Amino acid sequence: MPCVGDWLNSPLSIVQGIFAQNVPNSDWEKKVTEYFKEKLKENNATNWVPSLNDVPVHYLKPNSLVKFRCMVQDMFDPEFYMGVYETVDPNTNARVLHFGKYRDMPECGPQQEIDLNSPLTVTSERQTFYCVPVPGESAWVKEISFLTELVLSYAIIRGLLNPQFHAYVSASQARVSPSTSYTPSRHKRSYEEDEDMDLHPSKQKEQHMGKSSGGDIHGCVEPKRLETEASAGHHVISPNCSPPLDLNFPLPGEKGPACLVKVYESWESFKVNDVLEVFGVLSVDPVLSIVNSEERDSSTLDPMECMDTAEEQRVHSPPASLVPRIHVILAQKLQHINPLLPACLNEEESKTCEFVSNFMAELSPVRAELLGFLTHALLGDSLAAEYLILHLISTVYARRDVLPLGKFTVNLSGCPRNSAFTEHLYRLIQQLVPASYHLRMSIESMNRSRFIPRKDYTANRLVSGLLQLASNTSLVIDETQLEQGQLDTAGVRNVTALGNLITWQKVDYDFSYHRMEFPCNINVLITSEGRSLLPSDCQVHLQPQIIPPNMEEYMSSLLTAVLPSVLNKFRIYLSLLRLLDYSISDEVTKAVEEDFVEMRKNDPESVTADDLHKMLLVARFLSLSAGQTTLSRERWLRAKQLEALRKARLQQQQCVNGNEL
Numbered sequence: 001m002p003c004v005g006d007w008l009n010s011p012l013s014i015v016q017g018i019f020a021q022n023v024p025n026s027d028w029e030k031k032v033t034e035y036f037k038e039k040l041k042e043n044n045a046t047n048w049v050p051s052l053n054d055v056p057v058h059y060l061k062p063n064s065l066v067k068f069r070c071m072v073q074d075m076f077d078p079e080f081y082m083g084v085y086e087t088v089d090p091n092t093n094a095r096v097l098h099f100g101k102y103r104d105m106p107e108c109g110p111q112q113e114i115d116l117n118s119p120l121t122v123t124s125e126r127q128t129f130y131c132v133p134v135p136g137e138s139a140w141v142k143e144i145s146f147l148t149e150l151v152l153s154y155a156i157i158r159g160l161l162n163p164q165f166h167a168y169v170s171a172s173q174a175r176v177s178p179s180t181s182y183t184p185s186r187h188k189r190s191y192e193e194d195e196d197m198d199l200h201p202s203k204q205k206e207q208h209m210g211k212s213s214g215g216d217i218h219g220c221v222e223p224k225r226l227e228t229e230a231s232a233g234h235h236v237i238s239p240n241c242s243p244p245l246d247l248n249f250p251l252p253g254e255k256g257p258a259c260l261v262k263v264y265e266s267w268e269s270f271k272v273n274d275v276l277e278v279f280g281v282l283s284v285d286p287v288l289s290i291v292n293s294e295e296r297d298s299s300t301l302d303p304m305e306c307m308d309t310a311e312e313q314r315v316h317s318p319p320a321s322l323v324p325r326i327h328v329i330l331a332q333k334l335q336h337i338n339p340l341l342p343a344c345l346n347e348e349e350s351k352t353c354e355f356v357s358n359f360m361a362e363l364s365p366v367r368a369e370l371l372g373f374l375t376h377a378l379l380g381d382s383l384a385a386e387y388l389i390l391h392l393i394s395t396v397y398a399r400r401d402v403l404p405l406g407k408f409t410v411n412l413s414g415c416p417r418n419s420a421f422t423e424h425l426y427r428l429i430q431q432l433v434p435a436s437y438h439l440r441m442s443i444e445s446m447n448r449s450r451f452i453p454r455k456d457y458t459a460n461r462l463v464s465g466l467l468q469l470a471s472n473t474s475l476v477i478d479e480t481q482l483e484q485g486q487l488d489t490a491g492v493r494n495v496t497a498l499g500n501l502i503t504w505q506k507v508d509y510d511f512s513y514h515r516m517e518f519p520c521n522i523n524v525l526i527t528s529e530g531r532s533l534l535p536s537d538c539q540v541h542l543q544p545q546i547i548p549p550n551m552e553e554y555m556s557s558l559l560t561a562v563l564p565s566v567l568n569k570f571r572i573y574l575s576l577l578r579l580l581d582y583s584i585s586d587e588v589t590k591a592v593e594e595d596f597v598e599m600r601k602n603d604p605e606s607v608t609a610d611d612l613h614k615m616l617l618v619a620r621f622l623s624l625s626a627g628q629t630t631l632s633r634e635r636w637l638r639a640k641q642l643e644a645l646r647k648a649r650l651q652q653q654q655c656v657n658g659n660e661l
Contacts, residue, residue: 085115104288129262341355388410446487469522501522543649618643
């Protein structure tokens with residue numbers, strides 16, 4: 001009988017038991033899903049499952065249950081596999097029925113052969129997603145997620161949880177024991193040696209050459225370096241010394257593993273750029289690398305045997321030690337990636353409702369503290385801080401025809417040029433939002449960077465670009481770095497892509513022969529000296545009340561002055577308010593219409609329908625920022641007041657400069 005910890009440590013043994021009990025009943029697959037779903041509901045069990053986001057692959061036990069928080073970067077073609085197959089012993093003619101689900105390769109005993117002509121064979125289909133860590137995921141998200149798992153593991157060891165779950169202590173070997181499938185002779189180095197190797201690549205090369213001459217038959221790069229190189233950027237060296245493998249991360253400098261995620265049920269509900277959390281069986285079988293290498297070798301000898309190009313095989317079947325496989329048992333699309341919030345806020349669970357109601361009760365002081373914090377960050381400008389809060393909680397809540405409703409791109413003009421103000425402002429924003437990216441807009445970056453993902457038909461994959469971002473990512477565009485120069489064709493294309501992203505909340509992916517629209521939901525903040533070259537929904541001119549002599553020291557002191565508990569409240573505040581529903585009653589709608597008609601009578605030249613739309617948008621986010629899900633007369637008047645102050649400031653600046661900002 002399997003012990004309690006087996007569902008974590010050896011999930012395939014659980015599947016085998018359910019399969020054996022229910023064959024030939026076809027409901028065994030449904031029962032497997034239900035079994036793991038119930039297990040993960042018990043006592044925060046989702047936090048016990050080792051995460052590929054936190055634990056290096058070689059520290060995880062092969063075929064153990066793991067989880068992965070990721071974004072779907074690409075979808076490969078569906079693949080067929082033997083869902084059920086039969087093996088036969090040629091000597092005794094004994095037959096055994098096996099399941100092929102959740103496995104890369106069919107298994108059979110040493111004296112058994114697969115009977116390909118068996119009438120019991122069932123051919124099934126699965127979908128492979130190429131998944132990467134959420135682009136631009138903030139460091140605090142990773143840290144809090146990891147600390148949560150450590151606390152729960154410690155609680156189990158100390159006996160603070162239900163005693164029946166003490167078996168998880170043995171299952172924790174899946175977290176801390178190096179996998180023998182990664183490489184049998186793994187040589188450890190100290191942390192100081194690793195740092196020394198990073199600082200002195202020549203030493204690494206010398207040490208590596210020495211090991212190669214010593215007869216290391218497992219590859220040309222030792223595993224520790226594989227891990228470091230895999231986390232340092234896009235390119236890693238595969239164990240068989242083939243050309244560098246591009247992990248295809250959308251953003252430069254990203255860390256974490258890429259995975260081939262194999263989905264067996266309801267894959268139609270997932271699409272490119274969705275953020276998922278998957279629970280499944282980890283596969284890092286070295287046999288995969290051998291088989292793929294043999295396929296490539298045989299295809300070069302006889303091209304007619306394989307329709308796939310060598311490059312396609314290399315991309316779609318990378319070494320499992322570098323790009324592990326996860327055979328998904330359960331998967332869910334995430335509303336958000338903030339670990340401080342319940343995973344799903346739509347569920348009417350008592351704990352979720354209690355969490356929301358308790359936080360909403362203390363919303364007013366949290367907002368006041370956040371406003372003060374951002375006012376200091378914006379050099380004493382409280383009006384700009386108000387609009388920054390509205391921007392940070394904005395989200396596209398619906399689409400009417402092609403028009404995205406709810407987007408609120410803010411152009412913060414009047415920013416100091418040479419004080420690295422935007423850099424430090426971004427670092428503060430990065431501490432508040434779950435995912436972000438700082439785009440330094442220069443002639444060189446516009447001309448050289450790839451913003452738009454494109455289809456590579458040779459490798460049959462989608463090559464990522466900077467604008468392939470997850471929903472609700474904060475994109476901070478710094479125009480203060482822009483100097484005079486000439487944009488080439490690629491630069492013009494990139495600027496156009498940014499404009500389309502801001503205006504229509506979509507990115508047109510390049511499929512060579514046509515463009516395909518991918519809708520998105522990206523919060524864009526533009527910092528500039530004058531009015532931005534890019535479109536925006538709202539321009540706020542910064543009026544600094546203080547000029548710090550040392551900008552870096554000033555901004556750093558703001559963060560150190562905030563207690564971690566208060567910082568976490570800011571993070572919950574900004575994530576939670578994005579997810580709240582909002583409505584306007586018929587009574588308030590009528591009052592707003594009458595008010596707008598009166599405004600048009602008093603000033604028909606300057607008050608337009610666009611002004612009404614902007615004021616309604618400001619009123620929406622102003623209401624939500626106060627925890628109100630309906631528009632009140634008070635919030636409408638406050639929105640009008642903020643807009644009047646913002647416009648007056650722009651007109652004042654225009655008079656000073658004598659031209660339009």
